Amino acid sequence: MKYLQLIRYKNLFIVIATMLVVRYALLAQFMPLQLSTTGFILLVVATVCITAAGYVINDYFDVNADMMNKPEKVIVGSSISRRSAMILHWILNVIGCICGALVAFGIAQPTYSFVFIFICGILWFYSTTFSKEPIVGNVVVALLVAAVPLITVLFEMLPLLSFPIDELRPMHIQFEEILLWSFGYTLFAFLLTLEREMVKDIEDMEGDRTYGRNTLPIAYGLKTARHTTLAVGFVTLCSFIYAQICKLNDVVSVLFLSALVTIPLIYVLVALAKADSSQDYARISLCLKLVMVMGLAYLILIRCI
Numbered sequence: 523m524k525y526l527q528l529i530r531y532k533n534l535f536i537v538i539a540t541m542l543v544v545r546y547a548l549l550a551q552f553m554p555l556q557l558s559t560t561g562f563i564l565l566v567v568a569t570v571c572i573t574a575a576g577y578v579i580n581d582y583f584d585v586n587a588d589m590m591n592k593p594e595k596v597i598v599g600s601s602i603s604r605r606s607a608m609i610l611h612w613i614l615n616v617i618g619c620i621c622g623a624l625v626a627f628g629i630a631q632p633t634y635s636f637v638f639i640f641i642c643g644i645l646w647f648y649s650t651t652f653s654k655e656p657i658v659g660n661v662v663v664a665l666l667v668a669a670v671p672l673i674t675v676l677f678e679m680l681p682l683l684s685f686p687i688d689e690l691r692p693m694h695i696q697f698e699e700i701l702l703w704s705f706g707y708t709l710f711a712f713l714l715t716l717e718r719e720m721v722k723d724i725e726d727m728e729g730d731r732t733y734g735r736n737t738l739p740i741a742y743g744l745k746t747a748r749h750t751t752l753a754v755g756f757v758t759l760c761s762f763i764y765a766q767i768c769k770l771n772d773v774v775s776v777l778f779l780s781a782l783v784t785i786p787l788i789y790v791l792v793a794l795a796k797a798d799s800s801q802d803y804a805r806i807s808l809c810l811k812l813v814m815v816m817g818l819a820y821l822i823l824i825r826c827i
Contacts, residue, residue, distance in 0.1 A: 583653075656740075656742065659737070724738075759788065
């Protein structure tokens with residue numbers, strides 16, 4: 523159970539759900555799926571293993587700060603030795619890169635194997651360097667989370683590069699719809715994650731300061747951090763409302779998204795303006811995570827109706 527907690531198994535379920543929903547509820551509407559079932563499973567395993575490895579190495583390097591911020595949740599160095607954590611990190615990365623390479627070679631695009639190696643490197647540098655810097659660490663995490671749906675789209679689309687134009691026409695692939703939905707979903711995943719990471723930095727400010735991490739609230743002060751987070755939240759809300767008005771204006775979408783996305787995003791802004799304790803920021807962080815899950819639920823809903 524401690525190993526499952528270390529790799530954040532609940533978050534990994536969300537990663538798996540995201541890839542399944544993007545493939546079967548989104549892409550399958552607009553194009554014939556290109557990856558075989560085996561290829562897609564390998565892609566999921568690669569993404570999950572590399573994500574899990576990222577969680578492990580982050581906990582490995584953050585153990586001192588975590589002992590102050592949330593000592594009851596510290597696993598590395600208490601339930602699991604630091605050596606075991608590092609070995610697990612490398613095993614997961616190797617499995618992830620091998621599975622990713624198999625997918626890339628399977629679609630005759632071997633150079634895309636380096637995508638997985640690159641992500642492993644970014645996660646390492648995030649844990650050792652980027653997470654200690656204001657804004658940069660938040661942006662890196664947001665980009666990596668946004669990459670999950672994008673990787674699914676990328677590896678489903680890559681096999682089409684080998685098709686002649688005459689063979690693509692009968693497939694009736696709706697490239698515009700794929701681009702629009704993929705960009706929109708990726709953008710909101712990025713913005714919501716960026717906002718959530720900023721909220722978590724404020725929540726963990728005291729422990730981060732003690733152990734020399736230079737996050738946004740430490741580098742520029744709590745007031746600036748709150749205002750910056752509010753600004754990101756406001757941009758997220760306005761962007762979502764714009765998309766809802768211009769594209770998602772059927773009755774089902776309006777009711778579902780207004781109740782489970784728009785109103786919670788407004789609540790987050792109000793709660794951020796009033797928050798004055800780590801418990802308040804923890805609730806805001808949880809709310810943002812639930813909003814992301816509702817985004818997945820919406821894709822399933824529109825596929826079913």
